[in-house]
Amino acid sequence: MRTDDPEILQLCTDLAQALKTQGAMMATAESCTGGLIAACCTGLSGSSDWFERGFVTYSNAAKTEQLGVPAALIEAHGAVSEPVARAMALGAVAHSRAQVSVAVTGVAGPTGGSADKPVGLVWFGWAVGEQAWTECQRFDGDRDAVRAATVMHALQGLLQRLATA
Secondary structure (H helix, E strand, O other): OOOOOHHHHHHHHHHHHHHHHHOOOEEEEEOOOOOHHHHHHHOOOOHHHOEEEEEEOOOHHHHHHHHOOOHHHHHHHOOOOHHHHHHHHHHHHHOOOOOEEEEEEEOOOOOOOOOOOOOOEEEEEEEEOOEEEEEEEEOOOOHHHHHHHHHHHHHHHHHHHHHHO
C-alpha cells in the first residue's frame, strides 16, 4: 500500500477539511494496520493542524496500557471484536487531546485466522467525543490488500461520521 495513492490523498484531504471546519483533532488506534492510517494522514502536508497522535497497539498489553482497554474485555471477547474496537476508539480520545478517533483491530493474515475470526475480518471503531460506532468488515486478498482496504474503510467511515455528527 502506498501512502501517496491518489484516492488515499483525496480522502485525507477531505478528512482534513472536515476536521478543520469542526475545529477538531483526530487520533488513530491501530492494531492490524500497524500505523498505516496515521502514516497516510501525516503524509499530507499541514496534517499537524488536525492530526493529534497515533497509537499502534498491536499487542493486547499495548491496548490495555496505552488505550485503557480492560484486559478482561480482551480475554472475554478476543482482541478482534466489537467491544474491543469500541474501547480502542473511545480510549484513543480519552488518552489524547483529540476529539475524534478511528480504531482498527483485525486479522490481516496470511496466518492467525480461525473459523470464528477468519483472515480478512476487521472490526472498526469510530469515536466523536463520547459517541462511538462500530462495524465489522471482511476483506479479500493477501495481507497487503486487507491492510489497504482497512485503511480506506477506516478513513471513509470517519469522514462519514464527521458529516453526520
